[in-house]
Amino acid sequence: MDINALPDNPYLLLTPGPLSTTKTVKAAMLRDWCTWDDDYKSIVRDLREKVLQLATTRTQDYTSVLMQGSGTFAVESVIGSMLPENGKLLVLSNGSYGQRIARTAKYYKIETLILDSGEQDPPDLGLLEKTLQEDPDISHVSLVHCETTTGMLNPIQDVGRIVKRYHKTYFVDTMSSLGGVPLDLAEYQIDFAVTSSNKCIQGVPGFGIIFARLDELEKCKGRGRSLSLDLFEQWKAMAIDDPGKWRFTSPTHTVRAFYQALKELEAEGGIARRFERYATNQKTLVKGMRELGFQTLLPDAYQSPIITSFLNPTAPEFEFMDFYNRIKAKGFVIYPGKVTNVDSFRIGNIGDVYPEDIERLLAAVKGSMYWK
Numbered sequence: 001m002d003i004n005a006l007p008d009n010p011y012l013l014l015t016p017g018p019l020s021t022t023k024t025v026k027a028a029m030l031r032d033w034c035t036w037d038d039d040y041k042s043i044v045r046d047l048r049e050k051v052l053q054l055a056t057t058r059t060q061d062y063t064s065v066l067m068q069g070s071g072t073f074a075v076e077s078v079i080g081s082m083l084p085e086n087g088k089l090l091v092l093s094n095g096s097y098g099q100r101i102a103r104t105a106k107y108y109k110i111e112t113l114i115l116d117s118g119e120q121d122p123p124d125l126g127l128l129e130k131t132l133q134e135d136p137d138i139s140h141v142s143l144v145h146c147e148t149t150t151g152m153l154n155p156i157q158d159v160g161r162i163v164k165r166y167h168k169t170y171f172v173d174t175m176s177s178l179g180g181v182p183l184d185l186a187e188y189q190i191d192f193a194v195t196s197s198n199k200c201i202q203g204v205p206g207f208g209i210i211f212a213r214l215d216e217l218e219k220c221k222g223r224g225r226s227l228s229l230d231l232f233e234q235w236k237a238m239a240i241d242d243p244g245k246w247r248f249t250s251p252t253h254t255v256r257a258f259y260q261a262l263k264e265l266e267a268e269g270g271i272a273r274r275f276e277r278y279a280t281n282q283k284t285l286v287k288g289m290r291e292l293g294f295q296t297l298l299p300d301a302y303q304s305p306i307i308t309s310f311l312n313p314t315a316p317e318f319e320f321m322d323f324y325n326r327i328k329a330k331g332f333v334i335y336p337g338k339v340t341n342v343d344s345f346r347i348g349n350i351g352d353v354y355p356e357d358i359e360r361l362l363a364a365v366k367g368s369m370y371w372k
């Protein structure tokens, strides 16, 4: 296949997933697969191994489970499978993805307590400790790593230390960080974590990846509250009963593209290198945007390299959609804001995006400031 024969995308996605992928990732989808043949199953087996190595050095204590659907389906699979009937979930929240975890638990009638630190502040560790001391019914604690709502990077390691001092099960939504920010589930004492095919590993949308400590996963047997999202059964099917075979129809083309994306992550030099690229993208972006007069929502100390929120300019003529369309015409799509009480917009730096692209974006932004 001549990769260059593939059409160019009409614009670069500067969004937190789906994101811009390479042509080689897209080209990997151009064939059909038989889901029970070993050609395909061996890819799934190898993929599960490779992706696990991105999440922890102690691969013998953990496993990876692939789950159809978008990232939220994977989160829901974990929430609906890890809590026993009398379990109680403490949700640390500072954005809409934290709130989504709590909403998911409510659907399943799981007793839930939310500690909301507000969208612009990290979790209150003193309050977390006090809550765990005073409420022995809490069995599980959850936190979002990169809260994509704002771009805040939460202190998952500090929270893990407290959670484990009280012997609770710890779930982290690492959806928008895993693959782009170095971390180690074992070292951070995380029992369950999730990401999806279309975030920092730079595949296309279609499935989620759940990481689980094996001893915690064993406890999920019989706890599943949904047939298709039963985490233990999903793992048992693809890891034990028929290795590499999914329980229900697997998104074959997406899986094959993800496998290619994993190889490309390796070729780039692994997570450390990709993190450097994203961080350079982010720093280049913020420096340039500040020079143009924009302000970031968060202080730099809280900021992730994944996505950055900017305050809307105060000029009365400013309309996000007008600004957006002008930038889009120049070849870039950006993202509306998601913060509740501040008018803002977001620009992502993840995907097949390089500092040169950010420089070109900055020129496009400069040329789109019609209110100046």
Ligand SMILES: *Cc1c(COP(=O)(O)O)cnc(C)c1O
Pocket: 016, 017, 070, 071, 072, 073, 075, 097, 144, 146, 147, 148, 173, 175, 176, 196
């Ligand atoms: C993208 C994302 C999700 C999942 O969103 P989907 O739209 O279901 O893929 C969950 N949590 C975080 C932090 C995310 O960035």
